[in-house]
Amino acid sequence: MSAENTTQSDVATPGRTAARPGRKGILGRKVGSTQVFDAGGAVVPVTVIQAGPCRVLLVRTADRDGYAAVQLGFRDKPRRLASRALRGQVAKLDSKRARRLTQGGVALPAKADCEPQRFVRELRGEYPGVEVGQVLSVDLFEGVERVDVTGTTKGRGTAGVMKRHGFKGQRATHGVKKVHRHQGGTSMNTSPARVFKGKRMAGRYGNERSTMRNLKLVGIDRENNLLLVRGAVPGPNGSYVVVRQTNMIKRVVAAGAAPVSKKKAGAK
Amino acid sequence: MSQQILAKVEASSLKSDVPQFAIGDTVDVHTRILEGEKERVQIFNGVVIARAGSGSRETFTVRRIVAGEGVERKFPLHSPKIAKVEVKRSGVSRRAKLYYLRDRVGKAVRLREKRDEQAAAAPRKSRTPDA
16 A cells, blocks of 8 residues: 555656655654454554654755755643744744844744743654645554654663663672673773773663564554554553654565565676 | 553453352363364363453463463453353362472372262261261
8 A cells, every 4th residue: 555655656756755755753752552352353562653643844845945944743741831932833823033034034944833842853854735724633543564763762771781772791609799781991001092082881771762664564553542562562550652654675575586686686 | 540441441351150160170161272173162171270361451371281281371461262161070279379289290180079068968968967
C-alpha cells in the first residue's frame, strides 16, 4: 500500500520531491508495552503509543525557509504555564516586531490558532496536503506497514564501562582486586605516551536521542488514538516520541527479483 | 491512566470464555497445531502447578512425568492456540505455586483429590456421623 503511494507521488510531482516522497509523521506519548496475539495465534510484543491528535503549527517551505518541514504540536499546555513565546507560536499575538514587519510589507506565516502545545517538533521533508491548523490523527497511518520511532533514552547517569560500552570487565578471581567492573588498559607505552581521543570510558550514559527504525505497525486504535508498534521504543513510559513512516527500503518477498536485476544492471 | 489504556489494548486479545481450572488440578490442555495446511489438536496432560501474569500476558504451567522425567509446559492462558482446558481431576492445594512437586518422586507427587462433589452424593458422608 505504501509502495503504491510512493509511486503515485513520484509521478505527480517530478523534480526534487520525487526523490523524497511525502512522508507521514505524528507526535505521541509512550504508554507502555504489553503483548497481543496475531491472526495466527502467535504472541506479538507491542509498545503502545498514544499518538495525536496533533496540530500543525507551521509548514516550512524551501522558498521561504530554505528547507521543507512541518511543525507539529502535541498535548495542550495551559495558557498560564505557557510563555509568551509559546503562545505566540500557536496564535497571532500583537507585538512591536510583528507590526513593524507588516508595515514593511512582510507576510507573516499563518498560525494554527489553538492552545499552546507541550511537545513541539519539526519533521523535515515534504508533507503534501498538510496545512497549518490541520489536526493529524492516527488515521494518517492507515495502510502504513513500518515506522521509525524517535525518543529520548532512559538516563543512566554516570555509568561504568561495562554498562555504557558493554566491556567485559575483569575476572572475579586470580588476584583481581576491587576492579572487577573496570576497563583494562586505556593505551600503550612510552609511544604514544597518551590516551587517544575518543577512548571509550565511564561517563554520562542515556538521556539521548535515539531512533528505532523499521518497526512493524501492528495495529491502530482510532477510538483511543493508539498505535501498536512491534518491539521496544526508546525512553521511559510517559515520554514523548516522534512516529514516522519509515524511509527504509521495503523488502518485498514476492517481488524479490526486482532488486537483483537492478544490481546486475549496475554491475554491467 | 496508562494502565487503563494498556487494558483496552489487551482487551482484544483476551478470551471471552476463559478456561476454568484451579492450581493442583490435573488437566488436559488441547493445543491447536498447524502441520503444513492441516490443523490438528494435541493434548498435554498434567498438573497445573502455577499461574502467572495478568491480562493478555497471563500464563499457566502444567507439569507431568514423561518416561520418568519431569516435563513442564507453560501456556499463555488467552492464546487462540489453546482450544480447551479440560479438568480431569481436582487436587487439593493450599498454595498458589506447587513448585515443591518438582522435588518429589513417585507416589509423593500425587495430590489429594477434592471431595466436595463426591461428598455430597457419596455414601461416605452418611458414614461419618455414625463414626
